[in-house]
Amino acid sequence: MRINVIGGGLAGSEVALSLADFGKEVMIFEMRPARKTDVHQSEDFAELVCSNSLKSKSLDNASGLLKEEGLLIGSRLLEAAHRHRVPAGKALAVNRETFAREITRRIENHPLISVRREEVCQLDISGSVNIVCTGPLTSECLENYLGELFGNALFFFDAVAPIVASDSVNFERAFVADRYSDTGDYVNCPLTIEEYEVFWKEIVSAEVLEIENFSDRFLFERCQPVEEIARSGKEALRFGPMKPVGLTDPATGEEPFAVVQLRKENLSGSLLSLVGFQTRLKWSEQKRILGLIPALRNADIARYGVMHRNTFLDSPKLLNPDLQSKDYQGLFFAGQICGLEGYVEAIVSGRLVAINVNRFVDGRRTLIPPKETMLGGLVNHVTVSGRSPLRPVYANFGLLPEIRMRDKREKNRRKVLRAQEQIEHFLEEVRK
Ligand SMILES: Cc1cc2nc3c(=O)[nH]c(=O)nc-3n(C[C@H](O)[C@H](O)[C@H](O)COP(=O)(O)OP(=O)(O)OC[C@H]3O[C@@H](n4cnc5c(N)ncnc54)[C@H](O)[C@@H]3O)c2cc1C
Known part of the structure; x- marks a missing residue:
């Protein structure tokens, strides 16, 4: 044969x-x-x-x-x-x-x-x-x-959005809840107004990887890099991938100012990806920026975000x-x-x-x-x-x-x- x-x-x-x-x-x-x-x-x-x-x-x-x-x-x-x-x-x-x-x-x-x-x-x-x-x-x-x-x-x-190891997430600063249902499939990492402001200031000025021959035909509206969304206005992330609507932080009993959601990447849930966080940031910058999210301060990044x-x-x-x-x-x-x-x-x-x-x-x-x-x-x-x-x-x-x-x-x-x-x-x- x-x-x-x-x-x-x-x-x-x-x-x-x-x-x-x-x-x-x-x-x-x-x-x-x-x-x-x-x-x-x-x-x-x-x-x-x-x-x-x-x-x-x-x-x-x-x-x-x-x-x-x-x-x-x-x-x-x-x-x-x-x-x-x-x-x-x-x-x-x-x-x-x-x-x-x-x-x-x-x-x-x-x-x-x-x-x-x-x-x-x-x-x-x-x-x-x-x-x-x-x-x-x-x-x-x-x-x-x-x-x-x-x-x-x-x-x-x-x-791809960054993927982190779930055992490296600080659950003292995160909670499990879904926005519209009760399946408990999402881990939510809340940010206060002060934390959000620092996060936003840093992400809009973070260094992006220039990709040779990167064609804009690949950049669909629904797939905008998170840093691009952030650049379109200070509130853009709060109305986009970091929206807190429908979530109550059990630690405060209130809706957080902003939230980064993590979703299971495999059946066991040992890997979690950041929902809506596809990015072209340099890998060193991804590590730094993710460290500004309290629950992810010491997160092990199992895979960095890429767009190519x-x-x-x-x-x-x-x-x-x-x-x-x-x-x-x-x-x-x-x-x-x-x-x-x-x-x-x-x-x-x-x-x-x-x-x-x-x-x-x-x-x-x-x-x-x-x-x-x-x-x-x-x-x-x-x-x-x-x-x-x-x-x-x-x-x-x-x-x-x-x-x-x-x-x-x-x-x-x-x-x-x-x-x-x-x-x-x-x-x-x-x-x-
Ligand atoms: C820009 C870029 C940078 C990367 N950098 C790294 C890095 O630094 N470290 C790392 O670990 N991984 C890196 N990767 C990821 C990946 O590990 C490599 O792409 C790796 O070479 C994949 O191996 P492969 O054998 O699957 O594909 P390749 O090594 O790309 O081999 C595919 C081969 O198929 C040939 N081919 C394609 N279409 C046809 C066809 N129709 N008929 C006949 N031949 C065809 C191509 O010419 C090529 O020789 C990078 C990927 C890219 C795209």
Whole structure:
């Protein structure tokens, strides 16, 4: 059976090299250099498009844990990254040119990999196995094709409000209540008039990230960045995302002057997103501004807000946890197009999909990583427990099943130990 890998970025390169090393013949399609994206600079496979950092190596960090799991399950790209590392303290940073060149050379010279430098605009979904790894900047023709294939469950733009870990919210300054019903689904963070005034003054002058090639066609009225709303007048937020109407703060027995609402981002409620707070503020500014909301003074930000072009599937509707389409057997996805954001997330999901495609082609059961592992937590979030419509995520401890205890460091340490134990079990399954 023919195996097509579409897209030669981080996920696609991992899939192709892994499958070839499993002994499978692979055809990889990459549209560069004939057709460029807005961010890639070279013709190489596995180009790191922005920072050269694969984030922390430390195991008290979610990305560090994901990297360890990726290496354990045999990621070809993570193994290569270590050979191209440059000094960066606790982070794994790489020389991006030599890294991408090595991966390109290995793909081009592998006897089981054929390279086609062409744009793919549709898939042969009945006759071949396809792994789509075209990333956040999937070309328009393929976007259109996938849009038709999956109805309206494909997104082209990401406008995400910051997401915080619920165990870092100060509930002495927050209360649970809904505006118009009694389901208790919202956490409300009230501000007094004085707190609101400081908040407003700081947000209107905070630094915004200038995004190259950012197109205004993505800025819908209903999706205005919170700082833009604030700039339209001192009261605008109080009549918009911070409106207090219908809420009574049990601490005062009165309607607060303004409120920031938090909504569950996953079924367990370990992650909460700020309702209506999509933003283009710089990440350091987001941390500072959120710190002005009393209940969020010490909040752990699991994901910063972003607004950018980003093609991704509504994976909870479309994909099984083996990252295969629910509707089309043999159609797999890996990398950011599944809603898994970040270099390491793309690479490790690529390895998982390669393991599963290898088994699928051999007529064996595909595998799902335990949700206690960081890889399993990510996959579980984007395919099962995350809210639809999906918000893309990167590795964070809030994705892992809760361990009830107050000390956050100890809690995360135990989550890491549990993940390490579980990934070993997964590895045994992979080796069977
Ligand atoms: C501007 C920007 C900056 C980012 N910075 C960071 C960062 O600093 N750190 C981080 O961890 N993450 C970052 N990310 C997020 C993410 O990790 C990267 O985008 C990552 O490269 C995703 O890997 P991928 O394999 O899914 O997609 P990509 O690496 O983008 O690979 C997709 C490949 O598919 C090709 N392709 C697209 N359409 C077609 C088609 N129709 N036919 C054939 N080929 C096609 C593209 O040319 C590309 O080579 C950034 C994302 C963006 C957009």
